[in-house]
Amino acid sequence: MAGYDEADVLGMRSFSIKMLYSKLRGVMPKVDWRRIVCNNQGAPKWNFILYVAVSRRLLTITRLAKWGMITEVKCPLCERVDEDIDHLLFECSFSATMWEKVLAWQGIQRRAMPWQQEVFWAICHAKGKTGRAEVYRMALASSVYHIWQERNWRVFQKRSRSAVELTRLIIQEVHCRRVVDADSSCWFVRAAVFFVHICYLMSDMKKMKVQINEYQKLLEDLKAEMITLLEKFADGVLIEKLPDSWNDYKNTIKYKQINFTSEEIVTHILIEDTNIKESFKAKGIxxxxxxxxxxxxxxxxDNKSKGYNPNNPNFKKTxxxxxxxxxxxxxxxxxxxxxxxxxxxxxxxxxxxxxxxxxxxxxxxxxxxxxxxxxxxxxxxxx
Structure with missing residues (x-):
């Protein structure tokens, strides 16, 4: 039974599932890259593609050509060199540019390296439990997944995205899956401050122009970190966070069938704020x-004092x-x-x-x- 004979079973003092599983599996050495895959907090689909890539089992064009399934072996990302796993990760100019931007976002200033060297660097520098190590593992898994997805889109769906768009998407998805400790010096702390600030309601006690300037500064800080919110979403947040005294104005501007730009909305709000102040001054007079x-x-x-009558001789004027x-x-x-x-x-x-x-x-x-x-x-x- 599962490699056990009768003598082994009789000699057992205790039985455990672990011993049976080890007997069935056999003794195998542990791989060095298990930490960057098994301890990864990224999405399961990221980790699966990362596992396949580390195992060098991605079905690249060169591998399919060896099986006689395809003849064109040019990389669909750069269209210059034959595609294999080492070129796709990260010798290709497209994937290298994207990965270097992701590294710079994490505060790592270096060039993209070939795939085997990248795996070795991750094993040495991203195997701990710190916030930086966890972010790096997720960023690596997300980058490999989206590069592979972009490659498939270009091959099968004839769709393409730029390196900047992919970088922005990777950063946003990693941010949504990870809340970094306050001691970490990466950009997540500033981004978390932004999301805390948009949760508070604007106050009537503070100048509206000052509050709008603070909101726009937070948006610019996110753009500097390559996080760009949709313009309609940012405008909707600005309108929604106006004070409660602006409820009529908020309902009016929400249901207007006019596509205002961000500048027009800000100008409209400032004009409305001026009108409200003028109406308050008028009520004070x-x-x-x-x-x-x-x-x-x-x-x-006839409504004069009844006591006064010029024709009354008895009336005496004082x-x-x-x-x-x-x-x-x-x-x-x-x-x-x-x-x-x-x-x-x-x-x-x-x-x-x-x-x-x-x-x-x-x-x-x-x-x-x-x-x-x-x-x-x-x-x-x-x-």
Whole structure:
């Protein structure tokens, strides 16, 4: 049974699945590159292609030509040299350019090396559990996978992408699968700060222009690290993070069937912010308004004090000095000193609006109205 005879079974003091598995498998030496494949936090499809590449079993064009399945052996990426695994990884100018950009993103300044040397370098420098080692293993697996995918697209689907587009895609996917420790000096710390900042809501207490400038600076920092968000996504985040007092504006601009550019959206927001501030200032001005509707001059005269009647001989008009200047000969309402005191105290102007059947008169200033006048018009100089 599985390489065991009766004597071996009788001599066993204990049985374990591990011993049985080792007997079935046989004794085999451990490969050096097991750390960069088995301890890789990348996607399973990345690790599978990396395992096939390290085992040198990728079905390249040269390998298929040896089997008589294909005649054209030129590399579909550079179209200059015959394709084999060493050329594809990373002697090809296309794959070398892409891999060097990924290395520079990780802070590693060196040229791309042939595949066997790259594997040896990864075994020596990326076998630990640090954040840098984990990022390098994922970046290597993702790069090999996307180079192989790009090669297949060009062969079977006649589709192609540039090295810059592939580099950006690799960096984005690696970032989504890995959160680096705060002690790590790679760009993920700055990118994480960006994603934390877009989660907060903009405040009314801070100038809108300053907040927009901060948001644009974060986008520029990502672009410098070769991470470019879609323009519509970035604009949508900016609109969505406006304060709650902007809800009407957000709903209006979301459902407009106009494709605004980023510059137009920023300009639109700044104009709206200015209009909101002006409306708040207008609400702060206090104007006292007296409204008299449907009243004629004669009706106003009837509303005078019932105690005063010129034809009443029993009515006695009081005589005495003015309460303001203590001089006789005029009433308090006619005192010049009272008028000057009102101006010095800065009383807000009063607006008197009279609305009748045939005429509407509005006085937007302080006005002294003399009684017993049938008709009057006041020109305040306004259009």
């Amino acid at each position: 206090v104007i006292r308004t007296n409204l008299v509707q449907g009243l004629s001059i004669s009706k106003r005269d 005589k005495g000095p003015c309460f303001v200047c203590e001089k006789s000969g005029h009433h308090t309402s006619q005192c010049r000193k009272k008028v000057n005191n009102d101006k010095e105290k800065g009383y807000p102007p009063q607006a008197i609006l009279v609305e009748g059947d045939n005429i509407i008169a509005a006085v937007i200033s302080q006005a002294n109205i003399i009684a017993h006048v049938n008709k009057w018009l006041v020109d305040c100089g306004a259009t």
